Amino acid sequence: SCGSKEEEAQATAPTLYDRLGKTEGIAKIVDGLIANVGAETATANSVMLRSHKPMLDAVNGVNGQAPTDPTRLQRLRNNFIDQLGEAAGGPLTYKGKSMLVAHTGMNVTALEFSVWHKQLEASLASNGVTESDKAAVYAIVDKMQGDVVGH
Numbered sequence: 001s002c003g004s005k006e007e008e009a010q011a012t013a014p015t016l017y018d019r020l021g022k023t024e025g026i027a028k029i030v031d032g033l034i035a036n037v038g039a040e041t042a043t044a045n046s047v048m049l050r051s052h053k054p055m056l057d058a059v060n061g062v063n064g065q066a067p068t069d070p071t072r073l074q075r076l077r078n079n080f081i082d083q084l085g086e087a088a089g090g091p092l093t094y095k096g097k098s099m100l101v102a103h104t105g106m107n108v109t110a111l112e113f114s115v116w117h118k119q120l121e122a123s124l125a126s127n128g129v130t131e132s133d134k135a136a137v138y139a140i141v142d143k144m145q146g147d148v149v150g151h
């Protein structure tokens, strides 16, 4: 090609998606987040249990009844991987609901959002994500706060 050195460097510069470890790395981050949220919902004074109870009940079943929607958490996981992967510049396509639609009816509070954010921070840290890449991930999710909180 007739690309300049600058163009070549741009074409090969790793994207955030690459730096997070591509789909595999993003899946680990999302799985860590889900594990942290799950642990938080199991604590005595959980902040996140209220919003997550319908999904947890659907996945686990209530009072020994069979689960009504066993793959509901798995779908959330896969959708979140697609969403983050797409926003980070990877070849993934988010096919889930808009953030406003997905969180409408939950009345997520600012406190719940901040506790969710802490679970994400802990997963990014345990997956060895650098400070500048953490900041890039926060920029992605913090843009969605207005669609997630208060609906």
Ligand code: HEM
Residues within 6 Å of the ligand: 048, 051, 052, 054, 055, 072, 075, 076, 079, 080, 083, 095, 096, 097, 098, 102, 103, 108, 112, 113, 114, 116, 141, 142, 144, 145, 148
């Ligand atoms: C920017 C922050 C957030 C992002 C990017 C996000 C992302 C998502 C995505 C992608 C889905 C799945 C939508 C679908 O499958 O169509 C979802 C569902 C869900 N979100 Fe969030 N979320 C965020 C914050 C929160 C917070 C703060 C809470 C509660 C504390 C929360 C609770 C839930 C629950 C319970 C579901 C499952 C809905 C269901 O299956 O019934 N989310 N979220």
